Amino acid sequence: MPKIVDHAARRQAIVEAYLDLVRKQGIGSTSSRSLAAQLGISNSLLWRYFNDMNQLLVQSYHTIIQNVDDRIMFAIAGHRGVDAIRRMVHELLPLDDVSRAEARIVVSFWGLEVTKGTRLSPSAHETEAWSSILETLLRQAAEVGEIAHADDRTLRDTAFAIMALTNNAQIGYATKDDDAVAVRTEHVIGRMLTAE
Template sequence: MPKLVDHERRRAEIIDATLRLVARDGLGGATMRAIAKELGVANGAIGHYFTNQDALLAATYEEVFARTNGRAAERAAGRRGLDALLATLRELLPMDAVTVDEARIVVCFWGRITTDERLRALLPKEHEAWTRSVQQMLEQAIEDCDLSAEAEPAPLAELLVTTVHAMQVRAVTLPHRTPPSMQRLLIEQILKPWTEPGTSLRGRWPADVAALHDPAEVPVDRSLLHS
Protein backbone atom coordinates (compact mmCIF):
# COMPACT_ATOMS: atom_id res chain seq x y z
CA MET A 1 0.00 0.00 0.00
CA PRO A 2 1.23 3.55 -0.66
CA LYS A 3 2.53 5.35 2.40
CA LEU A 4 0.03 7.83 3.86
CA VAL A 5 1.47 11.28 4.54
CA ASP A 6 -0.05 13.80 6.94
CA HIS A 7 -0.06 16.87 4.70
CA GLU A 8 -0.26 19.48 7.46
CA ARG A 9 2.38 17.75 9.55
CA ARG A 10 4.79 17.63 6.64
CA ARG A 11 4.16 21.32 5.87
CA ALA A 12 4.93 22.10 9.51
CA GLU A 13 8.16 20.08 9.32
CA ILE A 14 9.22 21.99 6.21
CA ILE A 15 8.50 25.33 7.89
CA ASP A 16 10.43 24.23 11.00
CA ALA A 17 13.43 23.34 8.84
CA THR A 18 13.20 26.69 7.07
CA LEU A 19 13.10 28.52 10.40
CA ARG A 20 16.23 26.72 11.57
CA LEU A 21 18.09 27.54 8.39
CA VAL A 22 17.09 31.21 8.35
CA ALA A 23 18.05 31.64 12.01
CA ARG A 24 21.39 29.94 11.40
CA ASP A 25 22.37 30.97 7.86
CA GLY A 26 20.06 33.83 6.88
CA LEU A 27 17.63 33.86 3.97
CA GLY A 28 20.42 33.11 1.53
CA GLY A 29 20.94 29.77 3.20
CA ALA A 30 17.28 28.78 3.02
CA THR A 31 17.28 27.47 -0.54
CA MET A 32 14.92 24.69 -1.55
CA ARG A 33 17.93 22.40 -1.91
CA ALA A 34 19.23 23.28 1.56
CA ILE A 35 15.78 22.79 3.11
CA ALA A 36 15.45 19.40 1.44
CA LYS A 37 18.87 18.42 2.76
CA GLU A 38 17.95 19.60 6.26
CA LEU A 39 14.89 17.34 6.12
CA GLY A 40 16.68 14.44 4.45
CA VAL A 41 14.26 14.33 1.49
CA ALA A 42 14.58 14.60 -2.28
CA ASN A 43 14.88 18.11 -3.73
CA GLY A 44 11.50 17.92 -5.44
CA ALA A 45 9.61 16.73 -2.36
CA ILE A 46 9.00 20.24 -1.03
CA GLY A 47 7.19 21.23 -4.21
CA HIS A 48 4.31 18.92 -3.22
CA TYR A 49 3.55 21.24 -0.27
CA PHE A 50 4.59 24.72 -1.45
CA THR A 51 4.28 25.95 -5.01
CA ASN A 52 7.57 27.88 -4.86
CA GLN A 53 10.12 29.35 -2.49
CA ASP A 54 8.18 32.62 -2.12
CA ALA A 55 5.12 30.72 -0.86
CA LEU A 56 7.28 28.77 1.60
CA LEU A 57 9.00 31.90 2.91
CA ALA A 58 5.67 33.70 3.36
CA ALA A 59 4.31 30.73 5.35
CA THR A 60 7.49 30.68 7.42
CA TYR A 61 7.22 34.39 8.18
CA GLU A 62 3.60 33.97 9.30
CA GLU A 63 4.62 31.03 11.50
CA VAL A 64 7.18 33.13 13.38
CA PHE A 65 4.49 35.63 14.34
CA ALA A 66 2.00 32.87 15.15
CA ARG A 67 4.44 31.32 17.62
CA THR A 68 5.29 34.67 19.20
CA ASN A 69 1.61 35.59 19.49
CA GLY A 70 0.76 32.20 20.96
CA ARG A 71 3.35 32.54 23.71
CA ALA A 72 2.35 36.15 24.38
CA ALA A 73 -1.30 35.12 24.74
CA GLU A 74 -0.31 32.40 27.21
CA ARG A 75 1.76 34.87 29.21
CA ALA A 76 -1.04 37.43 29.34
CA ALA A 77 -3.81 34.93 30.14
CA GLY A 78 -5.61 35.89 33.34
CA ARG A 79 -3.89 39.29 33.43
CA ARG A 80 -5.02 42.72 32.33
CA GLY A 81 -3.67 46.23 32.04
CA LEU A 82 -0.06 46.83 33.04
CA ASP A 83 0.54 43.22 34.07
CA ALA A 84 -0.74 41.92 30.74
CA LEU A 85 1.30 44.52 28.86
CA LEU A 86 4.61 43.63 30.49
CA ALA A 87 3.89 39.92 30.14
CA THR A 88 3.23 40.43 26.43
CA LEU A 89 6.34 42.54 25.92
CA ARG A 90 8.38 39.81 27.62
CA GLU A 91 7.59 37.58 24.63
CA LEU A 92 7.82 40.22 21.91
CA LEU A 93 11.22 41.56 22.96
CA PRO A 94 14.39 39.57 22.11
CA MET A 95 15.23 38.70 25.70
CA ASP A 96 16.18 35.00 25.49
CA ALA A 97 17.47 32.41 23.01
CA VAL A 98 14.04 31.77 21.48
CA THR A 99 13.09 35.42 20.99
CA VAL A 100 16.57 36.34 19.75
CA ASP A 101 16.32 33.60 17.11
CA GLU A 102 12.93 35.00 16.13
CA ALA A 103 14.49 38.45 15.85
CA ARG A 104 17.16 37.08 13.51
CA ILE A 105 14.47 35.51 11.36
CA VAL A 106 12.15 38.51 11.07
CA VAL A 107 15.03 40.92 10.42
CA CYS A 108 16.18 38.66 7.57
CA PHE A 109 12.67 38.79 6.13
CA TRP A 110 12.42 42.57 6.47
CA GLY A 111 15.30 42.89 4.04
CA ARG A 112 13.19 41.08 1.46
CA ILE A 113 10.00 43.09 1.96
CA THR A 114 10.80 45.79 -0.60
CA THR A 115 10.82 43.23 -3.42
CA ASP A 116 8.32 40.65 -2.18
CA GLU A 117 4.66 41.75 -2.33
CA ARG A 118 3.42 38.81 -0.28
CA LEU A 119 5.75 39.60 2.61
CA ARG A 120 5.09 43.33 2.27
CA ALA A 121 1.40 42.67 2.87
CA LEU A 122 2.06 40.62 6.01
CA LEU A 123 4.12 43.06 8.07
CA PRO A 124 1.44 45.79 8.41
CA LYS A 125 -1.08 43.16 9.46
CA GLU A 126 1.16 41.88 12.25
CA HIS A 127 2.20 45.37 13.33
CA GLU A 128 -1.41 46.51 13.53
CA ALA A 129 -2.41 43.42 15.52
CA TRP A 130 0.37 44.01 18.05
CA THR A 131 -0.46 47.72 18.28
CA ARG A 132 -4.18 47.10 18.84
CA SER A 133 -3.43 44.58 21.58
CA VAL A 134 -0.92 46.86 23.31
CA GLN A 135 -3.31 49.83 23.08
CA GLN A 136 -6.09 47.81 24.71
CA MET A 137 -3.77 46.89 27.60
CA LEU A 138 -2.73 50.51 28.02
CA GLU A 139 -6.39 51.56 28.15
CA GLN A 140 -6.96 48.97 30.87
CA ALA A 141 -3.91 50.25 32.78
CA ILE A 142 -5.45 53.73 32.74
CA GLU A 143 -8.78 52.31 33.95
CA ASP A 144 -6.90 50.52 36.75
CA CYS A 145 -5.17 53.78 37.74
CA ASP A 146 -1.72 52.33 37.06
CA LEU A 147 -1.18 54.87 34.29
CA SER A 148 -2.24 58.50 34.23
CA ALA A 149 -5.50 59.48 32.55
CA GLU A 150 -3.39 61.96 30.56
CA ALA A 151 -1.59 59.13 28.79
CA GLU A 152 -2.63 58.69 25.16
CA PRO A 153 -2.92 54.94 24.47
CA ALA A 154 -2.76 55.06 20.65
CA PRO A 155 0.57 56.89 20.18
CA LEU A 156 2.01 55.19 23.25
CA ALA A 157 1.16 51.79 21.76
CA GLU A 158 2.83 52.79 18.49
CA LEU A 159 5.93 53.84 20.41
CA LEU A 160 6.11 50.58 22.35
CA VAL A 161 5.68 48.38 19.26
CA THR A 162 8.21 50.49 17.35
CA THR A 163 10.61 49.99 20.25
CA VAL A 164 10.09 46.23 20.03
CA HIS A 165 11.00 46.29 16.33
CA ALA A 166 14.05 48.45 17.08
CA MET A 167 15.19 46.00 19.77
CA GLN A 168 14.81 43.12 17.31
CA VAL A 169 17.13 44.92 14.88
CA ARG A 170 19.61 45.73 17.66
CA ALA A 171 19.57 42.13 18.90
CA VAL A 172 20.87 41.15 15.45
CA THR A 173 23.17 44.06 14.67
CA LEU A 174 24.35 45.05 18.18
CA PRO A 175 23.62 42.02 20.38
CA HIS A 176 26.04 42.99 23.12
CA ARG A 177 24.45 46.41 23.40
CA THR A 178 20.94 44.97 23.69
CA PRO A 179 20.85 42.88 26.89
CA PRO A 180 17.57 42.04 28.63
CA SER A 181 18.23 44.62 31.35
CA MET A 182 18.60 47.42 28.81
CA GLN A 183 15.42 46.40 26.98
CA ARG A 184 13.55 46.39 30.26
CA LEU A 185 14.98 49.78 31.16
CA LEU A 186 13.88 51.31 27.84
CA ILE A 187 10.32 50.08 28.27
CA GLU A 188 10.22 51.39 31.82
CA GLN A 189 11.56 54.77 30.72
CA ILE A 190 8.82 55.01 28.07
CA LEU A 191 6.10 54.22 30.61
CA LYS A 192 7.56 56.06 33.61
CA PRO A 193 6.23 59.57 32.75
CA TRP A 194 2.70 58.14 32.65
CA THR A 195 2.95 55.96 35.75
CA GLU A 196 0.79 56.98 38.70
CA PRO A 197 2.53 57.53 42.07
CA GLY A 198 2.85 54.27 43.94
CA THR A 199 2.90 52.11 40.82
CA SER A 200 6.09 50.06 40.51
CA LEU A 201 7.03 49.00 37.01
CA ARG A 202 9.98 46.91 38.11
CA GLY A 203 7.86 44.59 40.20
CA ARG A 204 5.23 44.04 37.51
CA TRP A 205 7.36 42.16 34.96
CA PRO A 206 6.93 38.35 34.82
CA ALA A 207 9.09 36.68 37.46
CA ASP A 208 11.50 35.07 34.99
CA VAL A 209 12.63 38.45 33.62
CA ALA A 210 14.77 39.00 36.71
CA ALA A 211 16.50 35.67 36.03
CA LEU A 212 17.57 36.62 32.51
CA HIS A 213 21.31 37.24 32.51
CA ASP A 214 23.16 39.84 30.48
CA PRO A 215 26.36 38.85 28.68
CA ALA A 216 29.30 39.66 30.95
CA GLU A 217 30.82 42.11 28.49
CA VAL A 218 27.72 44.33 28.22
CA PRO A 219 28.49 47.83 29.60
CA VAL A 220 25.22 48.53 31.41
CA ASP A 221 24.89 51.35 33.94
CA ARG A 222 23.55 49.39 36.92
CA SER A 223 22.53 52.54 38.79
CA LEU A 224 19.86 53.13 36.13
CA LEU A 225 18.46 49.65 36.57
CA HIS A 226 17.67 50.21 40.25
CA SER A 227 16.31 53.74 40.06
Protein backbone atom coordinates in the same frame (compact mmCIF):
# COMPACT_ATOMS: atom_id res chain seq x y z
CA MET B 1 -2.26 0.90 -1.81
CA PRO B 2 -0.78 4.44 -2.03
CA LYS B 3 0.57 5.97 1.15
CA ILE B 4 -1.70 8.67 2.59
CA VAL B 5 0.23 11.85 3.31
CA ASP B 6 -0.98 14.58 5.64
CA HIS B 7 0.00 17.54 3.43
CA ALA B 8 -0.61 20.18 6.10
CA ALA B 9 1.57 18.33 8.60
CA ARG B 10 4.27 17.75 5.97
CA ARG B 11 4.24 21.45 4.99
CA GLN B 12 4.61 22.44 8.64
CA ALA B 13 7.50 19.98 9.11
CA ILE B 14 9.23 21.57 6.11
CA VAL B 15 8.69 25.04 7.60
CA GLU B 16 10.10 23.96 10.97
CA ALA B 17 13.15 22.41 9.26
CA TYR B 18 13.63 25.60 7.24
CA LEU B 19 13.43 27.79 10.35
CA ASP B 20 15.90 25.52 12.14
CA LEU B 21 18.36 25.80 9.24
CA VAL B 22 17.99 29.59 9.08
CA ARG B 23 18.63 29.81 12.84
CA LYS B 24 21.81 27.75 12.44
CA GLN B 25 23.29 29.13 9.24
CA GLY B 26 21.44 32.34 8.38
CA ILE B 27 18.87 33.11 5.74
CA GLY B 28 21.43 33.83 3.01
CA SER B 29 23.05 30.42 3.38
CA THR B 30 19.83 28.41 3.47
CA SER B 31 18.83 27.08 0.06
CA SER B 32 16.20 24.67 -1.15
CA ARG B 33 18.96 22.10 -1.68
CA SER B 34 20.24 22.40 1.90
CA LEU B 35 16.66 22.18 3.15
CA ALA B 36 15.95 19.07 1.09
CA ALA B 37 19.18 17.51 2.39
CA GLN B 38 18.17 18.36 5.98
CA LEU B 39 14.82 16.64 5.41
CA GLY B 40 16.36 13.67 3.58
CA ILE B 41 14.24 14.24 0.47
CA SER B 42 14.92 15.27 -3.11
CA ASN B 43 14.77 18.93 -4.06
CA SER B 44 11.91 18.20 -6.46
CA LEU B 45 9.84 16.55 -3.70
CA LEU B 46 10.10 19.75 -1.69
CA TRP B 47 8.18 21.62 -4.40
CA ARG B 48 5.23 19.23 -4.18
CA TYR B 49 4.37 21.04 -0.95
CA PHE B 50 5.25 24.62 -1.90
CA ASN B 51 5.02 26.41 -5.25
CA ASP B 52 8.32 28.23 -4.77
CA MET B 53 10.70 29.65 -2.16
CA ASN B 54 8.54 32.75 -1.67
CA GLN B 55 5.59 30.61 -0.60
CA LEU B 56 7.85 28.78 1.87
CA LEU B 57 9.10 32.13 3.21
CA VAL B 58 5.57 33.42 3.70
CA GLN B 59 4.57 30.28 5.59
CA SER B 60 7.70 30.48 7.73
CA TYR B 61 7.11 34.13 8.59
CA HIS B 62 3.53 33.42 9.62
CA THR B 63 4.65 30.46 11.73
CA ILE B 64 6.94 32.77 13.70
CA ILE B 65 4.19 35.37 14.13
CA GLN B 66 1.80 32.66 15.38
CA ASN B 67 4.41 31.37 17.82
CA VAL B 68 4.98 34.88 19.20
CA ASP B 69 1.24 35.49 19.41
CA ASP B 70 0.75 32.24 21.33
CA ARG B 71 3.49 33.19 23.78
CA ILE B 72 1.98 36.64 24.30
CA MET B 73 -1.48 35.21 25.01
CA PHE B 74 -0.01 32.72 27.48
CA ALA B 75 2.12 35.40 29.20
CA ILE B 76 -0.72 37.88 29.72
CA ALA B 77 -3.47 35.38 30.59
CA GLY B 78 -4.91 36.35 33.97
CA HIS B 79 -2.95 39.62 34.11
CA ARG B 80 -4.08 43.19 33.55
CA GLY B 81 -2.74 46.69 33.12
CA VAL B 82 0.97 47.43 33.53
CA ASP B 83 1.82 43.88 34.64
CA ALA B 84 0.33 42.46 31.44
CA ILE B 85 2.03 45.11 29.30
CA ARG B 86 5.42 44.29 30.81
CA ARG B 87 4.82 40.59 30.16
CA MET B 88 3.77 41.25 26.57
CA VAL B 89 6.74 43.52 25.89
CA HIS B 90 9.06 40.84 27.27
CA GLU B 91 7.69 38.38 24.68
CA LEU B 92 8.14 40.88 21.84
CA LEU B 93 11.78 41.64 22.64
CA PRO B 94 14.78 39.46 21.68
CA LEU B 95 15.69 38.55 25.25
CA ASP B 96 16.19 34.76 25.08
CA ASP B 97 17.58 32.26 22.59
CA VAL B 98 14.24 31.60 20.88
CA SER B 99 13.21 35.24 20.48
CA ARG B 100 16.73 36.22 19.38
CA ALA B 101 16.67 33.59 16.63
CA GLU B 102 13.19 34.73 15.60
CA ALA B 103 14.35 38.36 15.47
CA ARG B 104 17.18 37.40 13.13
CA ILE B 105 14.77 35.52 10.88
CA VAL B 106 12.00 38.14 10.87
CA VAL B 107 14.40 41.02 10.24
CA SER B 108 16.03 39.02 7.43
CA PHE B 109 12.59 38.47 5.95
CA TRP B 110 11.82 42.20 6.22
CA GLY B 111 15.06 42.81 4.32
CA LEU B 112 13.94 40.46 1.56
CA GLU B 113 10.69 42.40 1.31
CA VAL B 114 12.73 45.53 0.63
CA THR B 115 15.44 44.10 -1.62
CA LYS B 116 13.52 41.46 -3.55
CA GLY B 117 9.93 42.64 -3.25
CA THR B 118 9.01 39.35 -1.57
CA ARG B 119 5.67 39.89 0.13
CA LEU B 120 6.12 38.05 3.38
CA SER B 121 3.55 39.89 5.43
CA PRO B 122 0.58 40.79 3.23
CA SER B 123 -0.51 43.29 5.86
CA ALA B 124 0.67 44.67 9.17
CA HIS B 125 -2.04 42.58 10.81
CA GLU B 126 0.11 41.32 13.66
CA THR B 127 1.37 44.80 14.51
CA GLU B 128 -2.17 46.18 14.46
CA ALA B 129 -3.47 43.31 16.57
CA TRP B 130 -0.67 43.63 19.14
CA SER B 131 -1.08 47.42 19.23
CA SER B 132 -4.79 46.90 19.92
CA ILE B 133 -3.99 44.57 22.82
CA LEU B 134 -1.51 47.11 24.20
CA GLU B 135 -4.09 49.86 23.89
CA THR B 136 -6.62 47.80 25.89
CA LEU B 137 -4.01 47.05 28.56
CA LEU B 138 -3.01 50.72 28.73
CA ARG B 139 -6.67 51.66 29.23
CA GLN B 140 -6.91 49.13 32.08
CA ALA B 141 -3.76 50.61 33.64
CA ALA B 142 -5.20 54.13 33.42
CA GLU B 143 -8.52 53.04 34.95
CA VAL B 144 -6.80 51.73 38.09
CA GLY B 145 -4.33 54.60 38.34
CA GLU B 146 -1.19 52.68 37.32
CA ILE B 147 -0.56 55.28 34.60
CA ALA B 148 -1.90 58.77 34.04
CA HIS B 149 -5.35 58.96 32.45
CA ALA B 150 -5.20 59.63 28.72
CA ASP B 151 -7.60 60.03 25.84
CA ASP B 152 -8.04 57.33 23.19
CA ARG B 153 -5.64 58.98 20.77
CA THR B 154 -2.87 59.18 23.37
CA LEU B 155 -3.39 55.50 24.26
CA ARG B 156 -3.20 54.55 20.57
CA ASP B 157 -0.03 56.63 20.15
CA THR B 158 1.54 55.04 23.23
CA ALA B 159 0.73 51.54 21.97
CA PHE B 160 2.20 52.49 18.57
CA ALA B 161 5.36 53.81 20.26
CA ILE B 162 5.78 50.58 22.26
CA MET B 163 5.47 48.51 19.07
CA ALA B 164 7.97 50.77 17.27
CA LEU B 165 10.45 50.39 20.13
CA THR B 166 10.15 46.58 20.15
CA ASN B 167 10.59 46.43 16.35
CA ASN B 168 13.65 48.68 16.64
CA ALA B 169 15.10 46.36 19.29
CA GLN B 170 14.62 43.38 16.96
CA ILE B 171 16.41 45.20 14.15
CA GLY B 172 19.16 46.28 16.54
CA TYR B 173 19.71 42.73 17.75
CA ALA B 174 19.57 41.19 14.28
CA THR B 175 22.02 43.66 12.77
CA LYS B 176 24.43 44.12 15.68
CA ASP B 177 23.98 40.91 17.71
CA ASP B 178 23.75 43.18 20.75
CA ASP B 179 21.61 42.21 23.76
CA ALA B 180 21.91 45.71 25.21
CA VAL B 181 19.36 47.21 22.79
CA ALA B 182 16.59 44.87 23.92
CA VAL B 183 17.46 45.24 27.61
CA ARG B 184 17.50 49.03 27.32
CA THR B 185 14.23 49.00 25.36
CA GLU B 186 12.54 46.98 28.10
CA HIS B 187 13.81 49.50 30.65
CA VAL B 188 12.65 52.51 28.57
CA ILE B 189 9.17 51.04 28.10
CA GLY B 190 9.04 50.29 31.83
CA ARG B 191 9.75 53.96 32.56
CA MET B 192 7.02 54.98 30.10
CA LEU B 193 4.58 52.95 32.20
CA THR B 194 5.42 54.67 35.47
CA ALA B 195 2.49 56.68 36.84
CA GLU B 196 3.00 60.44 37.01
